Amino acid sequence: MSRLAVQPRIRIPRSARAGEVIEIRTLIEHPMETGLRHEGGSIRPRDLLHRLLVRMNGETLFVADLRNGTSANPYHVFFARITRTSDFEFIWQDERGGTASATARVTVG
Amino acid sequence: MLAWPPPLAGPAAADDMGLIAAIRAEIGDALPVDGPITARLPAIAENGGQVPLTVAVDSPMTPADHVVAIHVFATRNPTPGIASFRLTPAMGKAEVQTRIRLAEDQAIVVLAVLSNGTVWRAGAEARVVQGGCLS
Numbered sequence: 001m002s003r004l005a006v007q008p009r010i011r012i013p014r015s016a017r018a019g020e021v022i023e024i025r026t027l028i029e030h031p032m033e034t035g036l037r038h039e040g041g042s043i044r045p046r047d048l049l050h051r052l053l054v055r056m057n058g059e060t061l062f063v064a065d066l067r068n069g070t071s072a073n074p075y076h077v078f079f080a081r082i083t084r085t086s087d088f089e090f091i092w093q094d095e096r097g098g099t100a101s102a103t104a105r106v107t108v109g
Numbered sequence: 110m111l112a113w114p115p116p117l118a119g120p121a122a123a124d125d126m127g128l129i130a131a132i133r134a135e136i137g138d139a140l141p142v143d144g145p146i147t148a149r150l151p152a153i154a155e156n157g158g159q160v161p162l163t164v165a166v167d168s169p170m171t172p173a174d175h176v177v178a179i180h181v182f183a184t185r186n187p188t189p190g191i192a193s194f195r196l197t198p199a200m201g202k203a204e205v206q207t208r209i210r211l212a213e214d215q216a217i218v219v220l221a222v223l224s225n226g227t228v229w230r231a232g233a234e235a236r237v238v239q240g241g242c243l244s
Binding site for chain 1: 158159160170181182183186187188189190191192193194195196197199200201202204205206207208209210211241
């Protein structure tokens with residue numbers, strides 16, 4: 001597993017009330033090359049992030065399986081119901097085994 | 110809105126076969142029915158490479174009754190797959206926003222798989238000024 005040289009950006013509240021549903025926004029810089037695109041007479045090699053995995057307190061919260069129709073610099077907004085102070089882990093995986101990750105904590109009380 | 114099932118005859122039949130295969134790969138033989146899904150695209154997308162999409166499904170998102178997956182397909186891209194989202198009750202809300210590529214004017218197909226196995230369907234359409242660079 002290689003480390004991708006990109007810094008994902010996460011927008012998530014630092015604190016929440018118990019029971020609140022919070023909005024989480026993620027953005028990662030990536031060309032999402034499909035392997036179908038020509039540039040300067042040659043085909044740009046396929047280079048795709050194929051998965052975003054989000055865990056909350058160690059449990060899978062949300063998975064996005066990304067295909068050709070997902071834009072470059074994948075952007076996702078989704079939600080989580082907060083019941084206690086929670087730790088989040090965000091992991092992006094590309095088709096060559098590269099990964100990028102980020103973490104965040106939302107505090108209750 | 111795409112006819113269901115997508116037509117098998119006519120000039121776009123080859124593309125439709127790819128779309129049907131992609132849908133079957135995700136939901137098997139389940140028969141989608143119209144359901145309370147809101148799928149929002151801009152009416153006119155200036156840049157087909159970055160088209161904002163919001164999908165919201167009316168679901169209580171409880172362990173007993175929740176959306177387990179949302180699948181999004183293009184009908185007129187070189188390949189039909191856009192994304193598949195796996196949801197859990199801990200999300201509290203069955204809504205996902207992302208940005209997608211549309212090569213030309215087209216409809217997208219959105220399917221929501223529920224925890225009881227029901228599959229809901231919805232569609233959205235956008236006109237595309239500058240096609241997204243998939244090929």
